[in-house]
Amino acid sequence: MKEKIESIVSQLKNELEKDLNLVDLEALRVSYLGKNGKLTELMPLIKTLPNDEKPQFGKWINEAKAEMESLIAHKKNVLLTQQMNEKLANESIDVSLPGMNFKKGSLHPLTLVTNDLEDYFVGQGYKVAEGPELELDYYNFEMMNLGVNHPAREMHDSFYVTSNTLLRTHTSPIQARYMEKSKGDPIAIIAPGKTYRRDPDDRTHSHQFMQCEGLVIDKNISFANLKDTLLSLAKHLFGPERTIRLRPSYFPFTEPSVEVDVSYVDSDGNIGWIEVLGAGMVHPNVLQMGGYDPKIYSGFAFGIGIERIAILKYKIDDIRQFYTNDLRFLNQFKGVL
Numbered sequence: 001m002k003e004k005i006e007s008i009v010s011q012l013k014n015e016l017e018k019d020l021n022l023v024d025l026e027a028l029r030v031s032y033l034g035k036n037g038k039l040t041e042l043m044p045l046i047k048t049l050p051n052d053e054k055p056q057f058g059k060w061i062n063e064a065k066a067e068m069e070s071l072i073a074h075k076k077n078v079l080l081t082q083q084m085n086e087k088l089a090n091e092s093i094d095v096s097l098p099g100m101n102f103k104k105g106s107l108h109p110l111t112l113v114t115n116d117l118e119d120y121f122v123g124q125g126y127k128v129a130e131g132p133e134l135e136l137d138y139y140n141f142e143m144m145n146l147g148v149n150h151p152a153r154e155m156h157d158s159f160y161v162t163s164n165t166l167l168r169t170h171t172s173p174i175q176a177r178y179m180e181k182s183k184g185d186p187i188a189i190i191a192p193g194k195t196y197r198r199d200p201d202d203r204t205h206s207h208q209f210m211q212c213e214g215l216v217i218d219k220n221i222s223f224a225n226l227k228d229t230l231l232s233l234a235k236h237l238f239g240p241e242r243t244i245r246l247r248p249s250y251f252p253f254t255e256p257s258v259e260v261d262v263s264y265v266d267s268d269g270n271i272g273w274i275e276v277l278g279a280g281m282v283h284p285n286v287l288q289m290g291g292y293d294p295k296i297y298s299g300f301a302f303g304i305g306i307e308r309i310a311i312l313k314y315k316i317d318d319i320r321q322f323y324t325n326d327l328r329f330l331n332q333f334k335g336v337l
């Protein structure tokens with residue numbers, strides 16, 4: 001009888017050597033230890049044995065059962081671990097694989113110039129001011145000394161939205177708004193932003209462009225201060241060898257007014273001049289309307305065309321390049337700070 005039991009155990013051992021999965025293992029357990037299993041089927045034989053052999057038989061059966069259960073449990077553990085390892089291997093992330101290639105953007109050349117102007121002037125104690133792009137006629141023209149029938153309004157062909165609101169034609173209305181809120185305190189600001197005019201688009205003109213306004217008001221501000229500010233700015237923007245030329249001009253909001261040209265040397269070594277901005281001493285009417293007594297206060301103002309600066313600095317041939325979002329153009333500014 002002992003041999004019979006031992007042979008069932010060794011049969012099971014052989015079966016467990018085979019390539020099994022968890023379902024096979026459960027079927028194997030049932031076929032040996034289940035209700036009609038090979039070991040269970042031996043149980044009724046106990047009745048046929050003499051009484052003194054019965055305890056020994058019971059002991060063998062129990063020992064065999066315990067051993068078989070433990071063999072099956074061990075195999076189950078091995079299979080579960082194997083299954084888990086396979087799952088982990090399938091789900092693992094290979095950190096050495098190259099990542100997804102995110103396309104990096106870069107700063108737009110007009111942003112580069114604006115940032116540069118802001119850094120430069122903030123370093124000299126100026127504040128950066130802002131104003132709305134949809135502006136009241138009152139700030140865009142009237143407060144800038146351009147009354148309703150002023151002929152110079154013609155110079156700014158405008159996009160009117162209602163009879164008294166328009167897309168601002170220059171950044172100068174920010175001057176008026178800032179004066180109003182400063183209530184007579186000294187001012188030193190720059191104000192960069194978008195501007196709009198009904199100019200036909202060509203290589204040097206765009207219906208939307210950017211300006212950077214500058215305004216300084218205090219006691220004893222002179223034309224020499226304006227000239228020094230503009231000369232230092234030109235050297236900062238274009239290099240220490242540059243100089244500037246002031247040409248008399250006319251703006252209703254400044255008196256005297258000038259156009260400012262910056263020098264350059266062409267490929268033949270000749271000196272040329274390029275106009276980059278308008279400027280002048282703040283007109284007494286503008287000071288008065290802004291709440292400053294022109295007998296006590298004086299000031300200068302300037303308005304730089306930002307595209308103009310970018311065109312010169314980065315040697316760009318057509319202003320429309322700034323507004324067509326062509327990546328072949330924009331990618332050239334990657335890494336430029």
Ligand code: FA5
Binds near residue numbers: 208
């Ligand atoms: C003005 O707009 C004055 N507000 C500037 C000013 C401010 C003068 C404070 C005095 C005191 P002007 O119209 O010249 O001025 O424009 C200034 C600059 O804006 C020009 O030199 C030019 O660089 C740029 N600009 C004007 N119109 C266009 C346009 N359609 N496209 C691109 N740039 C333009």
